[in-house]
Amino acid sequence: MFDCGESTQHQLMHRNININRLKNIFITHLHGDHLFGLPGLLLSLSLVGNSEGMTLFAPAGLKKYIETCYLISQTFLNYPLYIIKIAEGTNFNNNLFTGEATILQYRIFCYGHCIDRDLPFQVEIILAGMLCQKMEEKMN
Secondary structure, eight states, rough: OOOOTTOOOOOOOHTTOOOOOOOOOOOOOOOOOHTTTHHHHHHHHTTTTTOSSSEEETTHHHHHHHHHHHHHHTTTOSSSEEEOOOTOOEEEEEESSSSEEEEEEESOOOOEEEEEOOOSSSOOOBBBBBHHHHHHHOOO
16 A cells, blocks of 8 residues: 555545555655554554554654654554665565655655556555656656
8 A cells, every 4th residue: 555644544444445455555755644544554453453564665754653653642563563664766575566666856755666567466556645747657
């Protein structure tokens, strides 16, 4: 999933998407409308029994944000949470798809994620944020 704004959980439920199927979340940048839904979604994964863990790909600063939210609210997750700090050219491969992070021009530091489009299966991509024109150009 890409970005996790405030209403992400509601949108996932509205579309009957099982949150336990989420294994990776890519955060493009640290504006609230792209990450304020993340602490709640991660907690919901704990409540529904996720034991496999979650991997977040995000710019520097996300780990501190998550730790601060959970410290203040005295919230704990019952699964492993992996936070991969991305940089220009960061590659990822989760045995389902591959991709690469690229810096986008935006008013704050922002990453786009180019996903390998030659996938052997159909993928529904939920984009809970903006599509940047530079990202579309790079994918085409």
